[in-house]
Amino acid sequence: MPGVAVPRSWGPWGAWSGLALLSALWLLWLFWGAPGGVPAPQRTLTILVWNWPFAHRPPELPSDTCTRYGMAHCSLSTNRSLLARADAVVFHHRELQTRRARLPLAERPRGQPWVWASMESPSHTRGLDRLRGVFNWVLSYRRDSDIFVPYGRLEPREGPVPPLPAKSRVAAWVVSNFQAQQRRVQLYRQLAPHLPVDVYGRANQRPLCADCLLPTVARYLFYLAFENSQHPDYITEKFWHNALAAGAVPVVLGPPRASYEAFAPPDSFVHVDDFGSARELAAFLLGMNESQYRSYFGWRDRFRVQLFNDWRQRFCAICARYPHLPRDQVYQDLQSWFQA
Incomplete structure (x- = not known):
């Protein structure tokens, strides 16, 4: 092959052997790795979902389920007879916590990765002490x-920017679980005397249907995106769906500001920790002029909100990470890790 230097120490037979090897490698690259070449066959991974989250009956899982979410060569199944040959098995914690589902420890194939899955905060997660040394990977x-x-x-926006909804009210809050010991309830009670807040949800006997929430919140300047508990990275649909997707400025109570800034621009939300008191926060919100208010929507020129609220999509993500995860990893103390 022209342009290939052969080390002198190889001798004549070594030179030909080296040239043959290089030629073979070049042909392999040409036909298997070069653009337009024949791609190497990729094995389809089977992810067994042992217990479907919050459901007595799992959804239908056609063979192209993960392909719909951009993940080819990935198959989801709830057929427990596949335990012996599944590439990974995922368990949702709520059903383990309530003992509606049990771990098939006696039937577990050697070396099979097990995935612990939960989108709940540590404050609403119990029973992790029973799961020592069981799981290899965590989905959360x-x-x-x-x-x-x-x-x-936030994902890059394609197409025109939708207009900001017209505003006629100040602040909204949708809450179903209203408990006096929660910090969000305490903050709301401190804020309410200084800021007009309309409360919706089962807690106030003003529930909103699924299709009513966004149009209702869209009429408000601000939405109280108060998490039910404060933990690292615990930023839920209250921020993404109820506030940003609705077109209201989120007033956030959750992890520190730095956690939010890892997900969204720093000028897209108001963090309660930036203020010394609820009165000071209310004064800041009510004191905004139109230009200041609209500056909180600068992100809309470049981005749109992408929600991940489908468990099928979440479980398909296991396949994307599968080749990169350690097979010998074991969470010996899952509770200490999650509670940290």
Whole structure:
């Protein structure tokens, strides 16, 4: 082959052997790795979902389920008879916590990766002490998870920017679980005397249907995106769907500002920790002029909100991470990791 230098120490037979090897490697690259060449066959991974989240009956899972979410060569199944040959098995924690599902420890194939999945916060997660040394990988909203699946993210926008909805009210809050010991309830009670807040949801006997939430919140300047508990990276649909997707400025109570800034521009939300008191926060919100208010929507020129609220999409993400995850990893103390 022209342009290939052969080391002198090889001798005549070594030279020909070296040239033959290089030629073979070049042909392999040409036919298998070069653009337009024949791609190497890729094995389809089978992910067994042992218990479907919050459901007595799992959904239909056609063979192209993961392809719809941009993940080819990935098959989801809830057929437990596939345990012996599944590439990974995923368990949703809520059903383990309530003992509606049990771990098939006695039938577990040697070396099979097991995935612990949960999108709940540590404050609403119990029973992790029973899971020592069981799971290899974690699927959750935390950025340090093996399979990181956020509740949402901003993606580059294609096409025209939709107009900002017209505003006629100040602040809205949708809440179903209203408990006095929660920090969000305490903050709301401190804020309400200084800021007009309309409360919706079962807690206030003003539930909103699924199709009513966004049009309702869109009429408000601000949405109280208060998480039910404060933990690292725990930023839920309250921020992504209820506020940003609705076209309201989120007033956030959750992890520190730095966590939010890892997901969204720093000028796309108002963080309660930036203020010394609820009165000061209310004064800041009510004191905004139109130009200041619209500056919180600068992100809309470049991005749109992408939600990840489908468990099928979340489980398909396991295939994307599968080749990159350690096979010998074991969470010996899952509770300490998750509670950290």
